[in-house]
Amino acid sequence: FVMQLLVLWEKKLYLFGGLNRDIGWNNDVWVFDTETEKWSKLMTLGIRPSPRDKHSAVVWNDKIIVFGGFGPLCDSNEEEESEDEGDCAKFTWFNDTFIFDPSLCSWDAPKISLVNCPVPCAAHSATVFNDTMIVFWGKGL
Numbered sequence: 001f002v003m004q005l006l007v008l009w010e011k012k013l014y015l016f017g018g019l020n021r022d023i024g025w026n027n028d029v030w031v032f033d034t035e036t037e038k039w040s041k042l043m044t045l046g047i048r049p050s051p052r053d054k055h056s057a058v059v060w061n062d063k064i065i066v067f068g069g070f071g072p073l074c075d076s077n078e079e080e081e082s083e084d085e086g087d088c089a090k091f092t093w094f095n096d097t098f099i100f101d102p103s104l105c106s107w108d109a110p111k112i113s114l115v116n117c118p119v120p121c122a123a124h125s126a127t128v129f130n131d132t133m134i135v136f137w138g139k140g141l
Helices: none
Strands: 005-009 012-020 024-033 038-042 056-060 063-072 091-101 106-108 125-129 132-136
Touching: 005 056, 005 063, 012 063, 024 063, 056 125, 056 132, 063 132
Parallel strands: none
Antiparallel strands: 005 012, 012 024, 024 038, 056 063, 063 091, 091 106, 125 132
16 A cells, blocks of 8 residues: 555554555555554545545544545445446546544534635644644645
């Protein structure tokens, strides 16, 4: 995997998305338990982000907030993968936001105003300060 993202929450490392040379972009969530030293793939609920890499994430109020990134334009919530590679042949930078609740193993896609929202970008950094997620620019449109 390249350009995936790891965040630490309650002694567990959560890995979301990334790019794999064998399978391409993905939107899987994996967790590494630092006490058992074992990886497991999570089955998640809710509206998950589309496959992407170069995104950012922060932990805030026991939730993992994912922002932006780069990847194919396709429906991430389809149950079966398409056999036609042309379905996802277009790529984009994202400026969407998703919230993952590790305690419920579920995603949410909140409606966020695009006023004062960062432009679509990838390969950026983010942090939380005083209950505000701050995004440091990377590559954008």
